[in-house]
Amino acid sequence: MIEIKNLHKSYHMGKNSLHVLKGINFSVSEGEMVSIMGSSGSGKSTLLNILGILDEADEGTYTLDGTLIKDLNEKVAARYRNKFLGFIFQSFNLINYKSALDNVAMPLYYQGVKRNIRTEKAMHYLEKVGLADWASHLPSELSGGQKQRVAIARALASDPKVLLADEPTGALDSKTSYEVMELIQGINDEGKTILIVTHEDDIAHMTKRIVNLKDGIIIDDSKVNQVRAKTEAYV
Structure with a gap:
């Protein structure tokens, strides 16, 4: 599903250059649930931005579901994001003046889906998450x-190919974090490929594989015994 080979990324600040990713090799199979960990400055946010087609590498290749992601203009990049990817953010990124239903329907609006079908699908997914x-x-x-x-x-x-979650539990208390992870695990059980960036060890162990970044390189990539998030019923 995801194949990254020899990925390099640097940022230029005046006369200085900061080499953030230093030859990343990384692949994710369809249906995997992977966490990416690393301290501030490790390169995990940069890697997530590249995976999310929000930034582009200087060197190396990124292939997503058989499609080479390279030299895209913003219009094509936006179309690929909408086609391939679903994003979950720490800060939720909801539109404050729109209802829960309209927020859920927003990606379908950009896909040109008719209003009645958007509403039907959005309600289906709200039901799926208990809301x-x-x-x-x-x-x-x-x-x-x-x-x-x-x-x-x-x-x-x-219906994206991959869910990218950036610190999805970072703004939540422990009980609520486990509720969210229980939901995400259930989505993965249905076959969805999921990548989670987190700094929380307990959350990482609720995935099936942990990739550790340090100073722009992968220092460890290991499958783990997944801890199931068990919570009380939704209220």
């Missing part, structure tokens, strides 16, 4: 955990 009764509510009327579940529903709405 059908909250469809008409604004983000300001939702708890942190509910906002993240809306964000997960939005990420799923366009």
Whole structure:
């Protein structure tokens, strides 16, 4: 599903250059659930931006579902993001003046899906994350955990090949974090490929493989015994 070979990325600041990724080789098979860990400055955010087609490497290749991601203009990059990827962010990134239903339907709007079909699909995914009764509510009327579940529903709405989650539990308390991870594990159990950037060891061990970055290189890439997130029923 994802194949990265000899990936390098540097940022130029005046006369100085910061070499952030230093020859990354990394692959993810369809249906895997992988966490990417590393301290600040390790390169994990840069790697996620490249995986998310938000930035491009200086050297090396990135192939996503058999498609080489290279030299894309913004219009094509946006189309590929919408086709291949679903994003889950720490800060939820919901539109404050739109209802939960309209937030979930947003990727389908950009795909040109008709309104009645958008609404039907968005409600389906809200039901999937346990929030059908909250469809008409604004983000300001939702708890942190509910906002993240809306964000997960939005990420799923366009049926992406890969879910990219950037610190999806970073703004949540432990109980709510485990609820969100239980939901994400269930989505992976259905066959969705998921990558999670996290600095939390317990969250990383809820995936099936942990990739550790340090100073722009992968220092460890290991399969782990997945810890299942067990929580109380949603309230």
